[in-house]
Amino acid sequence: MNDKVNSVSNQLSYMPGFGNDFETESLPGALPQGQNSPQKCAYGLYAEQLSGSPFTAPRGTNERSWLYRIRPSVRHTTRFKPVKLDYWKSAPHNPDCEMPIGQTRWDPVPMPTEPTTFIEGVRTITTAGDVFTQVGMASHVYVANKSMEDDHFFNADAELLVVPEVGTLHIFTEMGKMDVAPGEICVLPRGMIFKVGVDGASRGYMCENYGAKFTLPDRGPIGANCLANPRDFKTPVAAFEEKETDCAVYVKWCGKFYRTEIGHSPLDVVAWHGNYTPYKYDLSTYSPVGAILFDHPDPSIFTVLTAPSGEEGTANIDFVIFPPRWMVAEHTFRPPWYHRNIMSEFMGLIHGQYDAKEEGFVPGGMSLHNMMLPHGPDAMGFEKATHSELKPMKLENTMAFMFETRFPQLLTEYGANLETIQDNYIDCWKGLKKHFNGTPEGDWDE
Numbered sequence: 001m002n003d004k005v006n007s008v009s010n011q012l013s014y015m016p017g018f019g020n021d022f023e024t025e026s027l028p029g030a031l032p033q034g035q036n037s038p039q040k041c042a043y044g045l046y047a048e049q050l051s052g053s054p055f056t057a058p059r060g061t062n063e064r065s066w067l068y069r070i071r072p073s074v075r076h077t078t079r080f081k082p083v084k085l086d087y088w089k090s091a092p093h094n095p096d097c098e099m100p101i102g103q104t105r106w107d108p109v110p111m112p113t114e115p116t117t118f119i120e121g122v123r124t125i126t127t128a129g130d131v132f133t134q135v136g137m138a139s140h141v142y143v144a145n146k147s148m149e150d151d152h153f154f155n156a157d158a159e160l161l162v163v164p165e166v167g168t169l170h171i172f173t174e175m176g177k178m179d180v181a182p183g184e185i186c187v188l189p190r191g192m193i194f195k196v197g198v199d200g201a202s203r204g205y206m207c208e209n210y211g212a213k214f215t216l217p218d219r220g221p222i223g224a225n226c227l228a229n230p231r232d233f234k235t236p237v238a239a240f241e242e243k244e245t246d247c248a249v250y251v252k253w254c255g256k257f258y259r260t261e262i263g264h265s266p267l268d269v270v271a272w273h274g275n276y277t278p279y280k281y282d283l284s285t286y287s288p289v290g291a292i293l294f295d296h297p298d299p300s301i302f303t304v305l306t307a308p309s310g311e312e313g314t315a316n317i318d319f320v321i322f323p324p325r326w327m328v329a330e331h332t333f334r335p336p337w338y339h340r341n342i343m344s345e346f347m348g349l350i351h352g353q354y355d356a357k358e359e360g361f362v363p364g365g366m367s368l369h370n371m372m373l374p375h376g377p378d379a380m381g382f383e384k385a386t387h388s389e390l391k392p393m394k395l396e397n398t399m400a401f402m403f404e405t406r407f408p409q410l411l412t413e414y415g416a417n418l419e420t421i422q423d424n425y426i427d428c429w430k431g432l433k434k435h436f437n438g439t440p441e442g443d444w445d446e
């Protein structure tokens with residue numbers, strides 16, 4: 001057996017930038033210069049192109065990478081055989097029974113008691129759109145306690161946005177390695193083979209994007225800086241393993257799962273160049289811009305990544321965070337206002353507390369506020385915000401996020417029946433009192 005891994009240190013290396021044309025080689029001279037397809041590649045490697053956009057996509061959205069690998073990925077020894085991953089669902093997903101609508105909140109999904117890999121631990125909470133026509137998304141949680149050693153995975157249906165809440169993920173992709181800790185996120189492109197290692201019980205959230213890729217939102221009048229800055233996105237350098245043992249590749253393809261055996265590691269890319277890459281991002285590098293005099297802006301000011309739908313300003317998915325920040329607005333109700341939204345909001349909490357909920361929304365928990373269904377601060381949050389002294393105040397120890405989509409998010413049976421669902425969630429608004437008494441001052445004493 002010849003097991004060779006070319007990375008020795010625990011500290012991984014990354015290349016900065018969003019959507020750059022990168023190049024990287026883990027052996028000197030492995031990357032062809034001046035051309036993509038030499039008659040014979042250095043080191044006896046095979047050249048393979050991985051396309052993330054149609055060949056003829058406009059230059060600004062045209063994405064592909066060239067991979068120089070020990071064997072081309074077409075070489076596998078068995079046909080793709082169907083396998084079951086029971087908790088991972090895809091849209092359109094119509095559960096047998098009628099699903100409840102309404103504001104929904106859950107405590108964290110329990111950690112698994114059985115050995116569970118990242119891929120086995122994906123549990124779908126909602127789906128939206130249609131995986132066949134490449135629109136919409138799914139909101140998942142994952143739980144894992146076992147590393148993928150000889151099992152690998154790629155998702156032909158979607159790119160994956162991974163948001164760890166407990167435990168660092170050690171992700172080995174065809175294009176290199178990324179360690180992704182709670183407080184960081186990563187994006188794994190459609191079609192990219194990877195495996196995930198864990199240090200122990202791990203949990204987090206995952207957004208499956210069936211549509212156009214995530215990109216950075218335009219900043220409009222904000223200008224050239226702040227929000228998520230391109231240099232804070234990190235792409236791995238090339239890394240490969242040479243492993244001539246039984247290995248399997250799992251595939252998600254049009255909502256179904258398949259497995260093939262390949263007899264060697266598919267993570268055998270020695271060098272690559274291109275702009276279709278995985279990347280990670282540390283949420284603490286997000287530079288929020290907000291209200292510095294009065295009123296509460298729309299949460300779109302906190303968009304880290306947006307996946308466009310083709311209709312301007314109408315995202316297939318916005319990935320929005322609620323980071324630590326100063327609250328300074330004068331004569332203002334500072335938490336989120338009460339609202340009904342045409343888009344649907346799946347929220348999670350990475351750590352700390354969320355300012356619209358005094359209790360009940362805990363790290364690892366989730367909430368779903370679906371298309372046009374009203375929500376906002378709980379009664380305690382409202383009382384506090386209407387009576388607190390409005391001096392500058394720093395919101396600390398907080399990192400909530402939202403997967404927001406233009407489509408309604410349909411609950412799965414797993415989500416609807418999850419033991420941690422909070423049956424009394426809507427009671428958090430029950431204590432909202434009537435302050436109207438016909439006078440301009442209102443009745444705030446009751």
Ligand SMILES: O=C(O)Cc1cc(O)ccc1O
Nearest residue numbers: 298299335336337345356375
């Ligand atoms: O519902 C939520 O808590 C998310 C949210 C936050 C905010 O500041 C404004 C609108 C919004 O949907």
Ligand SMILES: [Fe+2]
Nearest residue numbers: 341345369375
């Ligand atoms: Fe909301």
